[in-house]
Amino acid sequence: MKISTLYKSSLILLIVLFASCDKHLDVKPKGIVIPSTLEDYQALMNNSQEVSRTSNNSIYMSDEIELLDNYRAGAIGFAGNSSIKAYDFQDELYDVTESDEDWRIAYRTIYICNTILSGLENNTENNPAKRDQVKGEALVHRAYTNLSLVNEYAKHYSATADTDPGIPMPLKVDINALLPRVTVKTVYQQIEKDLLEAAAILPEKSNFIYHPNKVAAYGTLARMYLYMGNWNKAFEYADKAFKLNSFIYDYNTFSFSVPDNKTTGQLLGYPNVTLDKKHIVLLKFNNKAGGFNYFFTFSNAQKASYGTGDLRLELASTPRNYSGTIYPNGGLGIMDTRGPYDYNNAGITTQEMLLIRAEANARLGNTVPALADLEILREKRIKTANYAKLSASSPEEVVNLVLKERRLELAFTSARLIDIKRGNLEGRNISIVHGPKTLPANDPKFVLPIPSKVISLNPNIVQNPR
Template sequence: MKNILKYIFFFVATTTLVSCDDYLDIKPVGKVIPETLTDYRAVLTKGYDVYPNHKSLTTVRGDELLLNEYNDDLIYFKDIYTWNDVNPDRITTTFQYADLYNTIFYTNVIINEASNKLEASTAKDQLIGEAYALRAMAYFDLVNLFSKPYNDATANADRGVPLALEIDLEHIYTPENVKVIYNQIISDTEEANKLLNVDAQAKGINYRFSKAALYTMESRIFLYQNEWSKSLAAAEKALALKSTLVDLNSTAVLANNYDTVESILALEDVFINRLKSASYASPTLTNVYDKTTDLRFSLYFEVSGSRFRFNKGGELYQKCSYRTSELYLTKAETSAHLNDLATAKTIVLSFIKNRYTLAGINNLTNSINAMSQTALLDFIALERQREFAVEGQRWFDLRRTTQKQITHTLNGEEYTLIKNDPRYTLPFPADARLNNPEL
């Protein structure tokens, strides 16, 4: 019965990639049960395709945007914006807990079945390696949405998320602790590392994992664990494969576009069009830019009356999960934490020369060279805020660092997320709790 349920569920919408020119152009395969490498590639393509756009919703909870009170789509986001997790309106967009497990389902098919059915080949290894990496990514997002930020002193006691490594639609899963989930994530990345054999994916299929994408993900995982040396080592491995930055002085293009030299993994729609049209950039965000010398400002924002709208997001070609800018800023941050200020400053200076006018670089160079460890870390944090605006990183950066107080105003009423507020961790969605009383 479990096998019947498994294949009925899984082949209702199995899809495959058919064109590199039409990014993520997908059509049905028409198979029933996977047998060949092509079949299993179609299965994993579906796993990629259903990866959710929850990063957009984290942006609503953070400090990067203002909701437009007169937009028709306000109703879908207002309870997220006001951190009303207890009794939100039924029409409120929910965080895609089940969708992340849907992706995990497809990866489990590859890991548990393709391994046994397919003949040995580099293509098989690449496929299974991608499945391990994608499963790690899904669990990493789950634990960073629905569990407390990683703290080595409490991770064995902090509630994590359910761990499903087998295909068993009848099993009721209970949450593991945060330490167990992180251990599984790292185990999956280690397995992926043994199998992946593509250094960097070609444009058009760069939604798939490569070695560069795996190492970039590892650097982020270890960064969130405050494992500075491990994060630095992973970032350096990724940079050895992919290190080019978009130079905004010569190329005025959004560096998060999937077809730029910076793209490493172009999987997620991190700022959906519905939200883009329903919001403005917050002064908290726009005020961190030097509007004269920072070349990102005019690229990222456009004037709308007395406010600014976002140019980033809302377009298929802007799918972005990992890009080289992150590697530079991770290397700088981890080096600074390790008190290697010379390396950290060198990396920061090599990064900003691609983001500021010559006058801006000249103004910043002496200042950066004179910075203490604390001042340098503060500057790097601001560069992350500036660089990754509405790319789904800000909420997670706040969770792992200051968990600062945020105030949102809606219809004349103020709502506050206090410093270290428990609402920096999301509750499991109501429908998930209803379906699984163990949550």
């Protein structure tokens, strides 16, 4: 991207974000001078630092990680006090004076998207292709962000979705609106509407991966339908997405430039530049990139899930942290700035599409193609010398195999907590244990609290049960 384009993108974003104040959602997007041209709107979408960050807090609640007591003080300073509160399953993660970064960043993204979508209603420029591009991008980002929010701050989609409180869902730029929470079902209906419209107008390919395209719309639809338990639709859109982008890195081709100290040097075979990463379907990166590197380790349960020769563990774990200190008790640190668990994988990837297609097939009783999809992935994740094909005698066994692969492949991306929530609705009875603290299956705290600051500013928002 040219420097002049970057400068304009940043300038327009500052104009949008810092000229007024949306106090009721605790977002500080500003808008005295409103962008008005298609070039302005594209510049807003070009700023991936604003529209591509996604949530972190739910990762710290999962059973993927462990935090030793003697590392807690350092973790508070590095990852943030809210991360430790999430790890401890506390009732509140932020006090009334603090902003919940997951919430604030999400609603700022939505504000930017709404600014574009509202502005396009009055734009008369004769450039249909560019109009469709910026509109489609804004719709995809808004839909993805709403999907993330509703799965973080509301119950999982179920038979009671039409009455379960979801999230506030602004669709227009109105900084004075005191929006209540709409139902979970209403949020999903809007997500579906946005994505179907985006899929109809976006091109199949983009010049840069931070621009959503048709594959990104299909991929987000596939994830949404999976969460809804709509297996036919989940298969349909995962299949559409994977047919347009089926690239998956083969971890057997990766190696470390400094084998004796993985935290230094490079992971050879994996691109250092985000724009070169071919497996990205929708680029999103964790709000707290590198938030595990020093203090959090793989939990014992997570480590036990990997089989012999699984390169996901070998390539993404380290016995020493980034300062060179050896983790005690044989602990393995999480390298979320390397290939398998790269913080840039926080959005949607080709491997997730393969796993959604496999799960949908398994749920529908189509075990042979489901297992075939798992093997496409596992061949590129297990050392060749250790690789052996899976077998199963029932659709239920195949579902369990898919869920295990999701745990291994999508670790440290927020997917695990959502999978636990939907699994517990099926009676899987999964609890999370962090040291002396346990979060029992179906506990209300699987749903994160609405930020206290937001509730203090907007009396129409009701807190989640604690």
